[in-house]
Amino acid sequence: MVAVKETVEQVRALDVDQYKYGFSTELEVDKAPKGLSEDIVRFISAKKGEPEWMLEWRLDAYRRWLTMTEPNWARVSYPKIDFNDSYYYAAPKMNASPKSLDEVDPAILDAYKKLGIPLREQEILAGVQTSKIAVDAVFDSVSVVTTFKEELKKVGVIFCSISDAIKEHPELVRKYLGSVVPVTDNYYATLNCAVFTDGSFVYIPEGVRCPMELSTYFRINEKNTGQFERTLIIAEKGSYVSYLEGCTAPQRDENQLHAAVVELVTMDDAEIKYSTVQNWYPGDSEGKGGIYNFVTKRGDCRGANSKISWTQVETGSAITWKYPSCILRGDGSRGEFYSIAVSNGMQQVDSGTKMIHLGKNTTSRIISKGISAGRSQNTYRGQVSAHKKATNARNFTNCDSLLIGETCGAHTVPYLESKNSSAMFEHEATTSKISEDQLFYCRQRGLSAEEATALIVNGFVKDVLQQLPMEFAVEAQKLISISLEGSVG
Amino acid sequence: MLEIKNLHVAIEDGSKKILNGLTLTVHRGEVAAIMGPNGSGKSTLSYVIAGKPGYEILDGEILLEGENILEMEPDQRSAAGVFLAFQYPLEIPGVATMTFLKAAMNAHLRAAGSDEIKTPDFMKRVRKAADDLGISQDMLKRGLNVGFSGGEKKRMEILQMALLEPRICILDETDSGLDIDALKVVSEGVNKLRSADRSFLVITHYQRLLNYIVPDTVHVMSKGRVVKSGGKELALELEANGYADYVSDAA
Numbered sequence: 001m002v003a004v005k006e007t008v009e010q011v012r013a014l015d016v017d018q019y020k021y022g023f024s025t026e027l028e029v030d031k032a033p034k035g036l037s038e039d040i041v042r043f044i045s046a047k048k049g050e051p052e053w054m055l056e057w058r059l060d061a062y063r064r065w066l067t068m069t070e071p072n073w074a075r076v077s078y079p080k081i082d083f084n085d086s087y088y089y090a091a092p093k094m095n096a097s098p099k100s101l102d103e104v105d106p107a108i109l110d111a112y113k114k115l116g117i118p119l120r121e122q123e124i125l126a127g128v129q130t131s132k133i134a135v136d137a138v139f140d141s142v143s144v145v146t147t148f149k150e151e152l153k154k155v156g157v158i159f160c161s162i163s164d165a166i167k168e169h170p171e172l173v174r175k176y177l178g179s180v181v182p183v184t185d186n187y188y189a190t191l192n193c194a195v196f197t198d199g200s201f202v203y204i205p206e207g208v209r210c211p212m213e214l215s216t217y218f219r220i221n222e223k224n225t226g227q228f229e230r231t232l233i234i235a236e237k238g239s240y241v242s243y244l245e246g247c248t249a250p251q252r253d254e255n256q257l258h259a260a261v262v263e264l265v266t267m268d269d270a271e272i273k274y275s276t277v278q279n280w281y282p283g284d285s286e287g288k289g290g291i292y293n294f295v296t297k298r299g300d301c302r303g304a305n306s307k308i309s310w311t312q313v314e315t316g317s318a319i320t321w322k323y324p325s326c327i328l329r330g331d332g333s334r335g336e337f338y339s340i341a342v343s344n345g346m347q348q349v350d351s352g353t354k355m356i357h358l359g360k361n362t363t364s365r366i367i368s369k370g371i372s373a374g375r376s377q378n379t380y381r382g383q384v385s386a387h388k389k390a391t392n393a394r395n396f397t398n399c400d401s402l403l404i405g406e407t408c409g410a411h412t413v414p415y416l417e418s419k420n421s422s423a424m425f426e427h428e429a430t431t432s433k434i435s436e437d438q439l440f441y442c443r444q445r446g447l448s449a450e451e452a453t454a455l456i457v458n459g460f461v462k463d464v465l466q467q468l469p470m471e472f473a474v475e476a477q478k479l480i481s482i483s484l485e486g487s488v489g
Numbered sequence: 490m491l492e493i494k495n496l497h498v499a500i501e502d503g504s505k506k507i508l509n510g511l512t513l514t515v516h517r518g519e520v521a522a523i524m525g526p527n528g529s530g531k532s533t534l535s536y537v538i539a540g541k542p543g544y545e546i547l548d549g550e551i552l553l554e555g556e557n558i559l560e561m562e563p564d565q566r567s568a569a570g571v572f573l574a575f576q577y578p579l580e581i582p583g584v585a586t587m588t589f590l591k592a593a594m595n596a597h598l599r600a601a602g603s604d605e606i607k608t609p610d611f612m613k614r615v616r617k618a619a620d621d622l623g624i625s626q627d628m629l630k631r632g633l634n635v636g637f638s639g640g641e642k643k644r645m646e647i648l649q650m651a652l653l654e655p656r657i658c659i660l661d662e663t664d665s666g667l668d669i670d671a672l673k674v675v676s677e678g679v680n681k682l683r684s685a686d687r688s689f690l691v692i693t694h695y696q697r698l699l700n701y702i703v704p705d706t707v708h709v710m711s712k713g714r715v716v717k718s719g720g721k722e723l724a725l726e727l728e729a730n731g732y733a734d735y736v737s738d739a740a
Contacts, residue, residue: 440541441579443563445589445649446596455592459583459632
């Protein structure tokens with residue numbers, strides 16, 4: 001297993017500082033004044049050069065947000081967030097919309113290079129990479145570059161920042177924005193509606209199979225700055241797209257807020273495959289610093305026989321509060337959720353999914369693998385419901401938890417609700433520990449304690465890793481092992 | 490090859506002393522059988538040689554080629570040539586047997602300062618060794634030991650032994666749970682590995698296994714020490730008379 005060996009070497013090289021994306025970039029920054037108010041919302045909208053309708057939409061959300069309260073049902077605890085102690089807009093000073101990479105600050109390009117994200121098309125084309133990936137790079141509050149735009153345009157695919165989409169494709173944005181996650185859906189989603197700064201927009205026209213993987217890479221760089229991104233993906237009849245999302249942040253002592261909203265829409269026979277590798281800074285081993293990751297992700301299978309599949313590998317963040325969900329509205333539509341959530345140190349994860357069966361013959365599948373180490377708490381929370389008209393709805397859920405050590409916790413909280421007697425839900429859950437005996441067995445064959453743990457964990461998450469695109473799966477495997485560094489004696 | 494001198498071992502929480510001054514020498518190329526009643530400390534001896542956590546070494550030493558291995562980690566002992574065929578091999582779900590075998594072989598190669606094995610060479614070696622033991626290609630693709638029968642698990646242990654080429658092989662009750670056909674296959678596998686440079690420590694309750702793996706020496710254990718040593722005829726004597734004589738002698 002080559003990946004295991006590489007992982008172990010990487011882990012050794014990292015030594016004490018396990019989080020290899022913890023560097024920060026020195027840049028001249030254009031910032032909004034600290035705090036949150038209507039003026040800040042106007043400031044953001046003006047910075048983006050948005051049309052009036054967008055500003056009104058934001059202001060409406062902001063006013064509604066003021067009347068809402070933070071949810072407290074998740075199994076996570078943290079001091080009360082002072083929303084006025086954060087910056088809501090931070091952008092590297094540069095040309096409003098760079099025409100080419102040469103106009104982008106070299107420091108930013110350097111940051112992406114360090115992160116291993118390919119931004120130069122010619123390098124990708126000339127390189128050894130077997131498959132092309134188009135990237136939208138979001139740095140703090142702005143999208144700095146989107147690659148392969150022209151090539152995608154030829155087949156009618158729109159892939160750009162949400163800011164550009166608001167200006168260039170307002171009819172599509174107005175039609176779909178907020179149609180899956182309503183403005184008042186929840187506290188963090190509403191906040192996002194008011195202050196979102198950038199994100200990606202994807203439109204796949206009828207019958208088109210997107211010729212390459214699309215991806216967005218989110219990077220929080222500035223101190224004390226929240227990142228509020230917004231992603232909207234629309235797959236018209238019979239189309240297909242695979243989309244990847246990655247995220248990292250510098251190592252900082254203060255907690256930073258990340259509250260994203262992702263909306264997916266599939267029409268008849270369309271399919272969206274959405275994969276995330278989330279590696280926000282998790283805080284240090286004592287729980288100081290780290291990202292609060294409060295994210296609302298939802299897909300709407302609007303058309304018949306459409307399909308939405310969420311795959312997530314969650315290794316970062318001090319707190320993760322995230323439930324990528326599917327509304328199975330179209331008859332025969334299918335939702336899938338594959339998740340690996342790794343927690344170590346003092347991390348708290350409360351994550352899962354919702355599968356809402358509305359249409360006839362809808363099916364869903366949930367495979368969740370939680371791995372807890374250190375003093376972390378890892379909760380799977382999932383809802384499966386079949387409404388009155390959801391004849392023959394089917395769900396299969398499998399939740400496995402793996403504990404490493406004596407001081408961590410794993411929790412499974414399923415909510416099942418059926419209003420249709422023909423619905424069939426299956427739920428399986430297991431909790432296991434990496435046993436001393438398993439470790440000894442592997443070590444007797446020559447594997448070090450780290451190698452043995454990596455091997456056992458990789459075996460545990462195999463079903464989910466198989467769902468990821470190849471290059472991503474290898475990355476994810478390494479990442480999981482690095483996240484668990486130091487968890488075995 | 491392997492010298493165990495005055496070994497005293499207790500369970501780590503101090504509740505029970507298991508080995509009481511055990512002394513045993515296994516020469517290069519020798520096949521030594523260890524026999525003894527339940528609770529005499531046979532399995533503990535095999536675990537302590539391999540370095541399983543949970544035991545406290547109160548006194549004594551274990552030398553492999555003159556080097557004390559008691560301070561070494563289990564993986565270092567493995568690299569030094571200690572192989573333990575488990576009585577109850579562990580299951581590792583989701584890890585294909587092939588993957589595990591390659592990881593283990595490469596760990597050994599790295600420890601020896603050599604390059605890792607190339608995949609085609611690895612495949613060739615595994616296929617050959619697996620065929621000899623009647624292990625199907627399908628089994629090699631499955632999770633390690635997951636859903637394997639008792640006999641399949643034991644054959645898998647011998648396969649690993651063949652691939653890792655150890656200096657000292659410890660077989661912990663390898664005959665337990667095997668029917669006569671499986672016992673023959675496993676024994677043949679072991680006999681093929683016998684060589685002038687490799688020693689074996691065969692732990693068993695019953696003389697039966699020793700009809701197939703014929704030992705050079707037989708040692709009787711009771712209450713944590715070797716109470717009698719002899720040639721292969723000693724095993725037959727034990728089969729006829731039981732352990733009673735030795736158990737009371739040692740008391």
